[in-house]
Amino acid sequence: MGWDIWKDEL
Amino acid sequence: MNLFRLLGDLSHLASIFILLHKIQTTRSCRGISFKTQALYVTVFVARYLDLFYRYVSLYNSVMKLFFIASSVYILYLMKYKYRPTNDPSIDTFRIEYLLGPCVLLSLIFNYKFSVTEVLWSFSIFLESVAILPQLFMLQRTGEAETITTHYLAALGVYRALYIPNWIYRYITEDGVVDPIAVTAGLVQTGLYIDFFYVYFTKVLQGQKFELPA
Numbered sequence: 511m512g513w514d515i516w517k518d519e520l
Numbered sequence: 521m522n523l524f525r526l527l528g529d530l531s532h533l534a535s536i537f538i539l540l541h542k543i544q545t546t547r548s549c550r551g552i553s554f555k556t557q558a559l560y561v562t563v564f565v566a567r568y569l570d571l572f573y574r575y576v577s578l579y580n581s582v583m584k585l586f587f588i589a590s591s592v593y594i595l596y597l598m599k600y601k602y603r604p605t606n607d608p609s610i611d612t613f614r615i616e617y618l619l620g621p622c623v624l625l626s627l628i629f630n631y632k633f634s635v636t637e638v639l640w641s642f643s644i645f646l647e648s649v650a651i652l653p654q655l656f657m658l659q660r661t662g663e664a665e666t667i668t669t670h671y672l673a674a675l676g677v678y679r680a681l682y683i684p685n686w687i688y689r690y691i692t693e694d695g696v697v698d699p700i701a702v703t704a705g706l707v708q709t710g711l712y713i714d715f716f717y718v719y720f721t722k723v724l725q726g727q728k729f730e731l732p733a
Contacts, residue, residue, distance in 0.1 A: 513696065513697060513698065513699055514693070514696040514697070514698055515631050515698055516689070516698040516701055517570070517574065517576070517640075518576045518577075518580065519525065519682075519698075519701065520529055520532070520580065520583055520584065520587070
């Protein structure tokens with residue numbers, strides 16, 4: 511549960 | 521990768537092909553905002569600098585290169601090949617009102633205070649409002665060619681599909697979200713609501729896209 515950085519998205 | 525995101529990305533690809541098709545078959549970029557297209561180039565270049573230092577997948581890299589190349593090509597078409605059909609006098613949205621706040625927001629909200637991370641945040645915020653000069657132009661002229669509305673609809677669908685993608689990720693990835701991407705993405709999708717209303721009630725019923733006077 512929490513924040514993540516979705517750098518796999520365009 | 522999930523189905524929502526894949527369909528969203530394909531819709532984004534489709535929007536670009538629709539735009540290229542519109543320009544090339546009508547031999548005109550009438551009705552297309554140069555400012556919005558220039559903002560997209562800025563968005564893609566700022567965000568996809570990570571091509572140089574982060575490898576995600578072949579799909580990811582190819583898409584990034586395609587988005588940069590096609591957006592630059594569209595600018596070229598508008599500025600050179602079909603320049604006489606581009607009318608800057610109706611493309612009057614003041615983009616400094618978008619760029620300024622986006623710079624400020626990216627300096628405040630980012631995941632790390634570094635050049636690449638601030639540029640990434642900036643690109644996310646800028647993408648969320650980059651369509652405004654185009655929508656403003658539509659509002660001003662009060663009508664649009666049907667093909668141009670299909671372009672906008674495909675772009676809007678791309679953004680809309682990212683929302684179920686995030687919900688899916690939230691569920692499957694233990695309640696994790698990317699707050700910057702989600703907040704900006706919701707704003708961006710919200711901007712299309714008015715357009716979609718007219719698109720669904722008029723264009724898809726076979727009528728011309730015309731706004732009430």
